[in-house]
Amino acid sequence: MLEDKHELVDKFGRRFNYLRLSITDVCNFSCSYCLPNGYQCDTPRTFLTQTEITNVVSAFAKLGTKKIRITGGEPCLRKDLPAIIERCKATSGITEVALTTNGFNLFDNIDEYKAAGLDAINVSIDSLDPNMFKLITGHDKLQHILKGIARAQQIGIKRIKVNAVLAKAFNHNQLKDYLAWIKHQAVTVRFIELMETGNGTQFFEQNHLSGQGVKESLLAAGWLQVVKGTLNGPAQEFWHPDYQGRIGLIMPYSKNFCQSCNRLRISALGKLHLCLFADQGIDLRSALNCGTPEQAVEQTVKLLRSAMSNKTISHELDKRFTGATKHLAMLGG
Ligand code: SAM
Ligand code: SF4
Helix, strand or coil, rough: CCCCCCCCEECCCCCCCEEEEEECCCCCCCCCCCCCCCHHHHHHHHCCHHHHHHHHHHHHHHHHCCCCECCCCCHCCCCCCCHHHHHHCCCCCCEEEEEEEECCCCHHHHHHHHCCCCEEEEECCCCCCHHHHHHCCCCCCHHHHHHHHHHHHHHCCCEEEEECCCCCCCCCCCHHHHHHHHHCCEEEEEEEEEECCCCCHHHHHHHCCCCCCHHHHHHHHHCCECCCCCCCCCEEEEEECCCCCCCEEEEECCCCCCHHHHHHECCCCCCCEEECCCCCCEEEEHHCCCCCCHHHHHHHHHHHHHHHCCCCCCCCCCCCCCCCCCCHHHCCC
16 A cells, blocks of 8 residues: 555554544542552643644644544543544544543433544443442442443444453453343453553552453354454454454454554643553643644644654563553553
8 A cells, every 4th residue: 555645654664543532631430450549640730622632633634543532531521521522523534533431421421422423432341240340440330331331322323342451350251241241232342451550560460361362262152353454453353143242352462463553642641652651752732832723733743743753663561661651541541
């Protein structure tokens, strides 16, 4: 395929057409692998404003980005989320706006999010057992979150995924629960291998599991691996003729995982992270606020282009290098 000079491409030929945009690092849950002691605010700070968000999304769109995923912390804690969705969706070139959420207020707000232009949701559900769910997140909200997903289906949100982090302590033996659930639900359940973070070393050492076991169980039960397009990200996906839903596997510790990397990340403080585990972010805020909106977008485009030469071939999680990432609520996973 010919390279478009306006695209973001790194020196390894990877194209970046997908932006994960964090809009807050605040969260109301205390998932044991992410914020086990709940959210702690260490320094005063201001999250990206709607104007800054419009400028950063426009800059990415000029460079070929088509899909934005809004994440956090918990993005639904921002009262202006509908306006943010609307601004992302109104940006020329952006064809899909997705949201990653713990789902705490989905039931009440999904109609408004859809009306604002939301196309897709990922909801984190690490166990389908209500007691275990409460133990993991600190909240007895599983049924309410499932109602939110049902509402999203009812109003026609087409792409619904459920994220479950694989951990020995809570869900390694629950594949059958998820399979029973997706038998009649057009939902993709994605198992994510637990990643080590700066604050999560002990939990990681006690709980990390490879997704390979899940993959082998699926293949043995007649599930088939979906052949990926060249622009798809690193997830592996499986389908089965008897199931309406699908299973995905995200295995960042597997060989060549980073080869299909297609995403860049912006933190809620306006830093560009070339990798989830980069050792620092590149501050875009002065560019995002310089002069007229057109000038701000132009400056940001320049910065983004020049940053690409620093993208490394792979994370170094296998060497236990977690970069600046203390927990994934900082950046949105
Ligand atoms: N609060 C929202 C949520 O939970 O969906 C969005 C932010 S959360 C950081 C994004 C995703 O990262 C969630 O699916 C979460 O389960 C996942 N995650 C958090 N910490 C992780 C870790 N150490 N390893 C793997 N996935 C993790
Ligand atoms: Fe909050 Fe999401 Fe982290 Fe859970 S995974 S603590 S919901 S940011």
